[in-house]
Amino acid sequence: MAVEHFSPALSASAVSPPYPMAHPGYGKRSVPDQPPSRATDFDLLPFRERYVAAFIERLPEGATMSVKCLAKQIPLYGQQAVGSALTALSVAGHLRRVRCAVGGGDQVRWVFRTYWSRTAHDNEWWTNHLAPEPANAPAPEPVREPVREPVPEPVREPLPAPRTESPAPSPAYLALAGIGRADARLALSAADCTALAPLAERWFARGVDADYLTRAVTAGLPAHVDSPVGFVRHRLNDKIPPALPTAPTPPPAGTPVRRVMMECTECGTPGRPEALPDGLCQPCHQPATPTAVPADPSAERDISAHVAGLRGLLAGGR
Structure with a gap:
């Protein structure tokens, strides 16, 4: 399409x-x-x-x-x-x-x-x-310099203090200057980079780096760009990435901390949540040990009588 x-x-x-x-x-x-x-x-x-x-x-x-x-x-x-x-x-x-x-x-x-x-x-x-132009060809007006008049000897003043070094370019300025290196159709001037730097800083504030910004701005360029500064400004505004969710803000210093203490659902014993798995303390969480069922004495007597009868039958058959 x-x-x-x-x-x-x-x-x-x-x-x-x-x-x-x-x-x-x-x-x-x-x-x-x-x-x-x-x-x-x-x-x-x-x-x-x-x-x-x-x-x-x-x-x-x-x-x-x-x-x-x-x-x-x-x-x-x-x-x-x-x-x-x-x-x-x-x-x-x-x-x-x-x-x-x-x-x-x-x-x-x-x-x-x-x-x-x-x-x-x-x-x-x-x-x-570049062959010489005809003698009668109109020539541009010469640059006229103002007449210099003599001036008196200036009063010597102490030498000014050395100037401090100019501040280093910001990361946003350097990223914009590098866009022209990725595609010469978007080469920006120094004044353009200074004017667009606040827009690029908004991208950096959302967690992206210079490479991401460059790829987003130079992707899918038309064959001819009439105004590089206008084109880059449009894409910086329209293609800015979404803001990432911020971490929860800790409570201010001095704010009282609400402490929560759990208790066993079965017996009510208090304890920390990690000490009460399933809401039960350790004794309540362990299953009860089954008790042994006592043997029926009458059953033992019946078995003894039955064995004695079997022995009598075996003796009579001999």
Whole structure:
């Protein structure tokens, strides 16, 4: 039976926080004429590169593509790992960074642009695609920096105390960050993991672990997920496991304890329940010893007379 996946208008809670954008004309630039996206677009890449590629694929056009900014938004990797992943994606044919000269005269500036392709291409294709643009092609406006005015020598102050280390991520945050490792279609940003952490903590409070949560959220995914944060939020709310029954609460300190003493049902002897099986004390529980029936003396006399008569008959027959 086919399962229908409805796509109603996304509410505000189903949308990730806005990603930092570059100046107009810079940032992420997707190449044209690409086939529709598929769940298997990056399956041939190693896991880290597949995770970063799926994250970049969802970024809007013009998003900032610096290593520092990407590392702030990707919860699993730092700047060094993200930089290595971008290099690997470039070698695989998905990404090219280009340095362009903008402006003229004394106002020429060199800026970087990042071209992104969901489909991997070889070097020849990239060379043709990145051929120099015609001289009359409009160029983006240069980034104008404010004029720096001289400032007086600052007063030297004592060095501030060293900052304390940032708190370690919670288990709920780490579980949400790991969902994208199980399926890149649900890769969440750092802000997404922070926003959804209270929902994941409700799962942990009901006795499940990170593996259970991950399997429940990633089971039966549709071919394409428009909003990973909205999809994960929906499943965290709808598929939360039932609460386990809690242990009985002990009585408060100082509460008088009601003591119960049993007594034998037959003789009334008091005792603890374990000492009165079947409600009877030990003497009453044991069956009475049967008494011997006394022999009838007359029966013994009859037998003796009968034996004497038999002996007389035997003697007369001789």
